Amino acid sequence: MIGGSTSLFNNRFLKMRVHKIFKIFILRLTFTSKRTLVFYGFVLGFVTMVIMQPHLVANRNTGSREGKELQEDTIERLLSEEKRSDGGDDRLAQAVLNRTRILCWVMIRESGNVKARALRATWGKRCDKLLFFGVDDEFSAIDLRTQEGKRYLAAKTFTSLKYIHKYHINDAEWFLKADDDTYIVMENLKYFLSDENPESPVYFGEFFNPFDTKYLRYNSGGAGYVLSKEALRRYGELSLLRSVCADPMGPEDKEIGYCLRHLGVEIGDTTDRMGHSRFHYDRADLHAVGDAKQWYRDFMGDRYRQGTDTMSVYPISFHYLHHYDIHMLEFLFYRLRPHGVFKPFQEVNV
Template identity: 35%
Template sequence: GNSLYNNYNKRDKSAQHIRVNHVKLHNKTSEIQSKPRIFCMITTTYANHESKAIHVRNTWAKRCDRHLFLSSRDNASLPAVRLCDTDDRPHLWCKTKEGMRYIYDKYIDDYDWFLKADDDSYVIMENLRHFLAQHQPHEPLYFGCKLQYRDVVYMSGGAGYVLSRAAVRQFVTAGIGNFTDSSQCLAGTDTGVEDLEMGKCLQHIGVTAGDSRDDSQMARFLPFDPMHMVLPNIDINQIAPWFKSYSVYPHRSGPGCCSPTLISFHYVPINIMYLMDFLLYHVNVMR
C-alpha cells in the first residue's frame, strides 16, 4: 500500500495558478509580496505513524516551510518528536503545549507563523500563505475556525489554527511559562481539551482571535471533511448540532459552504488526501 503512495509523492510537480471547480489555489509569488514562512506542527500517535502521518507528510505537509509531527515516539523519517508518553485524546493538550515550547526553543526566529493541525487535517498551504501575507507576525494573533464555549473564544483544533510568532512567544513565556494562574493557562497539567485550553490561555494573555473569513464572510478553516461540507443534500448544522451552537459565525452547507480561497478541512481519510492533492496540483482546468 505505502509504495503506491510513495511513488505518487515523487511525481508531484509545482502547481500552476489553477482553479479546480470552486477552489482557487494561490501560489504565484508575485501575489505574495513577503512570503510568510510557516512551520507546521501536526499532532499524531505512535500507532498512526504509518497509517496516517506518513500520508500527511506525502501530501500537504511537504508544502510547509518545515513540518514536525508531535508524538509519543521519535521518528526521524516523518519526522516526529516524542513530547509526551501517552497517546490518548486528553494528552493532545500535552503534545500541543509541549510542541509550542519545543518550537519556541528551537525555531521561533526562523519562521513567521506556526500552524497546529491534526493527522487527519488537510491544509492548502498556498491559500494559508496568501491569507497570512495580509497580517503581521510581530502582532500577537491567531486564526482558525472560531468557536465559543461560555466566555471562551477559541479555534477548532481539527480544522487547524495558526499562531503568529508573537503569539507563540507570548504563549510560552507569559502563558504556560507563568504558573501563577493555572486556571487560565494549564501549564502544570498534561491533560485537557486542547483547543479550548489553548483558546482560554491565549485569550487570558491578550492574543487576538482573528477573523479568517473572506470578504464575503465565507469560511476558510473547516472542522469537517469535504463530503459533509459540500454535498448539496447534507446540512452540517443538523448532522453536528454542536457546531451551530459553538460556532461564532453562521455556516452554510452545500456547494456554497466555503470560501473559494479555503484553507483547511478536518476528518479527511488518507484516500481523500491523495485525491485532493491530485485535483489541486496535477489537474489543469482549461478556461
C-alpha cells in the same frame, strides 16, 4: 597589350607620386614647430571624427537594439522555464509561498501512521519547516515524553509550543498546528496571511463560540490553527507565570484558546471579504451539503450556513480525513482541471 602597358605605367607613376608626397610631408614635419604639430593633429582628429561618426552611431544603435531584443528574449525564456511542466502557471503562488514562512507541527499518535505518510507526501512538503511530535522514528518525530491519548492531547500541545518557542521561533513568522487527518492548502493559507502582521498577538482558525462560562471562544483544533510569532513569544515567555496555561487535561483546542486569551492573544477573523469560510473542522463534502453535527450548529449559531456557495474559493483546511482522502484532495487541487476553462485570480482578502 598597349592598354596593359599604359595601365602598368600609370600605377607606377601613382606609387612614385605618393612616395614623393610622403617624403616631403615627413621632411616638413621634421622642421616644424611643436605648436604647428599640435594644430595638425587637432585638424586630423577632427576630420577623422566627422568621417567616422555616422558609422559609430549606426553601430551603437544596432548594438542597443540587439541588446534590447536579447534582454526581451532572455526574460521570455525565463518566464517560460518557470511555468509548470503540465502547462499551468503557478508563479503568483510561488511568490506568495516565498514571501511568508510557516512552520507546521503535527501530532502523531501511532507507529506506521498512514495519514502522516500521506500528509508528508502532499501538503506537508509545502511547509517551510515540518515537525512531527510523538514516538515514531519513521518521521523523525520529537518525543516530548508526554502521555499518549486524547485526554493528554492538550498537555502534549502545550509542551510542543514550549519546544517550538525554545528551538524554532526564528524559523518562521507563523506557526501552524494541524492533526494528522487534516489537509491544508498552503498557497491559500499563505495568501491569507500575506495581509496579516506576525508581530501582532493573534491566532487564526475556525472560530467556535460555545457560550461556555469558561472557554467562551476559541479556534477549532481539527480545522488547524496558526499562531503569529508574537503569540508564540507571549506563550513562551509568559505562560509559566500564568496558572491558566498550566498543562491541563481538558479539550486541547479549548484549553489553548483559554490560555492564549489570558495572554492577550486575539482570535482573528478568517472569513473572506464575501463572508465565506476558509477553515473547516469537517470534510469538504459535509460542509458543502450541510450535513453537520448538532453541536457544530450550536457552536456556530447564526453563523452556521451550508452549501458550496458559503465556502471560499480559496479554502485553507479540511478535517476528519482518511489517508486516501488526503491524496484525493491533492489530486483535485493540483492535477484535475477542466479543459479550456481558466479562472483568473480573485482578491478575497478583507
